[in-house]
Amino acid sequence: MDQKEVCPLCGGIAVLVEAPNTLRMGDRTVTFTDLFYRCDRCDEGYFNGGMMDDSLRRATAVIRAEDGLLAPDEIVALRKKYGLTQAELERLIGAGAKTVVRWERGTVAQNKTADTLLRVLLDHPGVVAGLKKQNGLVKPGRRPASAAGTRKPKSAAAAAK
Structure with a gap:
């Protein structure tokens, strides 16, 4: 995980780090392991690209696990x-x-x-x-999902034909 880039805030070197992050989501606070860039000069942590959505997914996964919700x-x-x-x-x-x-x-x-x-x-x-x-x-023309696999067995007379 040795990914680096130039910090957009100060021009220092920012390194991709894995560290605890805490987000407020609705009425609760969630702490989880997250990935983000941290600058070695200004010590600012930030996301780029699609990293924020990934962060939300990680935080939401914690909520789902804690509450026993469907994935x-x-x-x-x-x-x-x-x-x-x-x-x-x-x-x-x-x-x-x-x-x-x-x-x-x-x-x-x-x-x-x-x-x-x-x-x-x-x-x-x-x-x-x-x-x-x-x-x-x-x-139209389709059986509802609840009807799938619920056909009545054919009578012996109908099956013999």
């Missing part, structure tokens, strides 16, 4: 299980625009209420089917 990949899997786009899942659960995008990118953690709802959807396909119908998300 971003689990939310993606839930959405794909039911063939939903991010916008459709938002509509299904009444979330704001780009909420699911932020959850799936890991830059924002869902609250416990949203997490509980997502877990209900994971475990109860019938709820998803009902919400799809209620929100106009049933696509």
Whole structure:
């Protein structure tokens, strides 16, 4: 991890360091191991490029772990299980625009209420089917996800034909 660059503040040499960082996220303070540049001359720490999003992901991962929330990949899997786009899942659960995008990118953690709802959807396909119908998300000519794998067995007479 010997990456260096010129400090944009003073022109000194800034080195990529791994060190504790503390962020205020909503109503809580999160301390986590972070990566950022620290200048050897002015001692300023800073992020460049996409480092801030990476930092938010690390902080959010701590919150998710502490609160036992679904991880971003689990939310993606839930959405794909039911063939939903991010916008459709938002509509299904009444979330704001780009909420699911932020959850799936890991830059924002869902609250416990949203997490509980997502877990209900994971475990109860019938709820998803009902919400799809209620929100106009049933696509014509397709069986709802809750109907998948629930065909009734053929009668002996029909099977013999």
